Amino acid sequence: xxxxxxxxxxxxxxxxxxxxxxxxxxxxxxxxxxxxxxxxxxxxxxxxxxxxxxxxxxxxxxxxxxxxxxxxxxxxxxxxxxxxxxxxxxxxxxxxxxxxxxxxxxxxxxxxxxxxxxxxxxxxxxxxxxxxxxxxxxxxxxxxxxxxxxxxxxxxxxxxxxxxxxxxxxxxxxxxxxxxxxxxxxxxxxxxxxxxxxxxxxxxxxxxxxxxxxxxxxxxxxxxxxxxxxxxxxxxxxxxxxxxxxxxxxxxxxxxxxxxxxxxxxxxxxxxxxxxxxxxxxxxxxxxxxxxxxxxxxxxxxxxxxxxxxxxxxxxxxxxxxxxxxxxxxxxxxxxxxxxxxxxxxxxxxxxxxxxxxxxxxxxxxxxxxxxxxxxxxxxxx
Numbered sequence: 001x002x003x004x005x006x007x008x009x010x011x012x013x014x015x016x017x018x019x020x021x022x023x024x025x026x027x028x029x030x031x032x033x034x035x036x037x038x039x040x041x042x043x044x045x046x047x048x049x050x051x052x053x054x055x056x057x058x059x060x061x062x063x064x065x066x067x068x069x070x071x072x073x074x075x076x077x078x079x080x081x082x083x084x085x086x087x088x089x090x091x092x093x094x095x096x097x098x099x100x101x102x103x104x105x106x107x108x109x110x111x112x113x114x115x116x117x118x119x120x121x122x123x124x125x126x127x128x129x130x131x132x133x134x135x136x137x138x139x140x141x142x143x144x145x146x147x148x149x150x151x152x153x154x155x156x157x158x159x160x161x162x163x164x165x166x167x168x169x170x171x172x173x174x175x176x177x178x179x180x181x182x183x184x185x186x187x188x189x190x191x192x193x194x195x196x197x198x199x200x201x202x203x204x205x206x207x208x209x210x211x212x213x214x215x216x217x218x219x220x221x222x223x224x225x226x227x228x229x230x231x232x233x234x235x236x237x238x239x240x241x242x243x244x245x246x247x248x249x250x251x252x253x254x255x256x257x258x259x260x261x262x263x264x265x266x267x268x269x270x271x272x273x274x275x276x277x278x279x280x281x282x283x284x285x286x287x288x289x290x291x292x293x294x295x296x297x298x299x300x301x302x303x304x305x306x307x308x309x310x311x312x313x314x315x316x317x318x319x320x321x322x323x324x325x326x327x328x329x330x331x332x333x334x335x336x337x338x339x340x341x342x343x344x345x346x347x348x349x350x351x352x353x354x355x356x357x358x359x360x361x362x363x364x365x366x367x368x369x370x371x372x373x374x375x376x377x378x379x380x381x382x
Contacts, residue, residue: 026079033087036084044081074309082320085317089357095350096350098289100290102292106132110134111154112153114235115235118261121282124188124280157282158171163275165216181371181373182285186281192210192236193256194221196253200252202269206228207248208229209251210233214254217275236256237256281378283373296349297374299373300369315328318358325344
């Protein structure tokens with residue numbers, strides 16, 4: 001057997017050659033980028049890459065090496081594209097129509113939320129904007145999006161994620177359906193209570209109303225009362241209002257203390273949450289493409305080609321540009337069975353060169369790409 005030290009020396013020598021050849025290849029790629037920039041050709045040439053893979057894999061001597069070489073050259077070509085995107089992005093000055101500025105908030109600023117007074121969305125609105133605004137409510141998330149899109153409201157406040165039950169899928173779908181944008185976010189601690197009519201008791205209850213997520217977030221408590229009928233309504237505050245309107249002592253709602261106060265209800269049981277640190281993240285929606293100077297979080301959405309490795313290639317743009325991806329979500333695409341639209345949050349500001357590099361690459365290699373917003377992120381409530 002050969003001495004291990006000698007074998008490692010041989011590998012070191014080969015690796016030195018690989019590094020030298022890699023740098024030579026990247027230098028040539030710089031020339032390719034300059035040429036494509038000059039003639040207006042796209043960076044990604046899938047047919048050329050396919051031919052290249054077929055050529056290099058044909059030179060291998062066994063199936064294991066063939067797969068290894070295919071993987072290696074896919075990665076090399078991806079790195080080459082990153083370099084070309086970097087060169088092209090460095091010359092771009094636009095930011096997909098987004099402009100740096102400050103949000104306008106005055107006593108006349110119209111802000112809309114979905115639900116009725118006492119909803120957690122109302123609390124989110126007050127947390128972010130304060131009370132010196134012209135706030136009002138509509139029935140559904142779609143109504144709120146439509147109000148911003150039509151200019152009836154300057155901002156909307158919509159829930160997008162809960163710490164215990166996950167994403168609010170309807171809002172993700174609306175973000176792709178409307179040409180509105182995220183300009184801010186806020187977090188509200190969720191503290192559910194069982195609320196009922198004055199004079200009602202826990203043992204009287206047979207029906208409980210709440211938003212679907214409210215029911216899910218209190219599943220342990222509801223499991224202890226499996227004989228209760230669970231009825232989903234549009235939001236927690238509307239559930240409290242329903243109990244008030246029906247005037248039935250056998251009905252209760254899972255809602256906030258504020259909702260109980262608003263509708264003259266009493267607290268039958270507090271602290272229903274499955275998790276003590278339950279909180280909901282709300283996004284602030286505007287029709288304007290604006291981001292504040294200290295914005296540090298970016299949301300985008302896109303569709304990938306329905307083929308192996310396409311999402312991996314897209315996400316590699318974050319790795320190569322040193323960007324921290326904080327969230328990824330997928331939603332089915334209407335009319336395209338088993339295909340998905342991806343929503344990604346990552347840290348950064350649209351003015352940063354690394355962000356421009358990544359976004360240029362992602363936009364070039366995906367379909368239906370959109371920047372949903374650049375805004376100040378908030379820390380999770382513990």
